[in-house]
Amino acid sequence: MTTTLITGANKGLGKETARQLIAADHTVYLGARDEGRGRAAADELGARFVRLDVTDDASVDAAAAVIDAAGGLDVLINNAGIEGRLPGNGILAPADTTADDVRAMFETNVFGVVRVTHAFLPLLEQSAAPVIVNLSSGLASLTGLSTPDSPTHFYPGVAYPTSKAAVNAITIQFAKAYPGIRINAVEPGFTNTDLNGGTGIQTVEQGAAIIVRMAQTPQDGPTGTFVSAHGALPW
Template sequence: MSEQTIALVTGANKGIGYEIAAGLGGLGWAVGVGARDQERRETAVAKLRAAGVDAFGVPLDVTDDAGAAQAARLVEERAGRLDVLVNNAAVTGGMPQAPTLVPAATMRTVVETNVIGVIRVTNAMLPLLRRSRSPRIVNMSSTVGSLSHQAGGGDTGPISAAYAASKTFLNAVTIQYVKELADTNIKINMGCPGFVATDLNGFRGVRTPAQGAAIAIRLATLPDDGPTGGFFDDQGPIPW
């Protein structure tokens, strides 16, 4: 009998994160629902369990060092290891974000969650991921983080000096992880969900959360000969 795969998804109480958890749980995995809001976390876990998913709640504020450490201890107590980490939690910081007008406090808030939060949680979970036979890390990024798209005049939405720049920053940090962990079996990739209707954009998106979750599920289930250090959406690689 094969070992059950253990995953943790941050920001999993709603939207894309919830659908990632649901999709991975549908594969028979045990899925940690990482979220800071207790009521929403418990509601999401109950809903997932009602759908047959082996879900468990993980109190997690990605901006808090002690919280990330406690989350790692909880996962260790539950399973002794972690096979897949999906860093999904993110904030936009609110709009507008013209670089000449965006408050420094907004920049700090967005980077603290979208970049430093990913570093904080990843580092807390790395000892558990190292115990896995086929560990995977998926960092949820965005096409708006592609400098090629931004400079090329592609449709990358409104000017967002905080949010877009945080995703570029996240991509750069992810590559540094890939370089540092090159001699391990940990595969790390970035995924763009597309323009999904969530509260992050006032539900203006044209894709469903389930559609947005598909890329994370694909990268979380890569075979051992799959890529690492890539930036993908549903259509394939995204230019940097």
């Protein structure tokens, strides 16, 4: 049976991804920094809870030790992320964005991905069919951001697109360094979750579909790609 860890999985896309992968016979570790909410979600779905705060080295290392002792890991889904919406669902404009704003976004969205990936690589390398799925965004596409007729062109924020573009670069570099692991970045689409203040236009079931698909990438499948449910996306 395939064992999968999903970070930030007590709600939204992470929780729905856990639900769908459990239905596909994965043993799922539901990672969450809030133990109460994480355990409740895990109990609801039939997942295993593991406390994991992607911004904290000790928490990540402890989670890796728990999963290692229980038998190892086949699939890592780096789902935990923040967008930093303002009250009223506003988005910080470039003129108002400080280095601290960007740093706070990177702590979860970028450093968290590197921290978790680094900690779990030894476990994944022991798997017969290891996979890493990194949650990216259509806003990570520099082509999309710079093309006037692209749906992402209108987005005014700096920190979130920058953080997800960094996730894409991390995906490429790790995929080159670890050819035995299928490592891909996914764009789930504009999904109605707390991340965007409930402004998304598709359901979590729809958004999770591409994550679930890429989590089941076979050993001869793609790696180092950036994809949505509709196919490959421009970097």
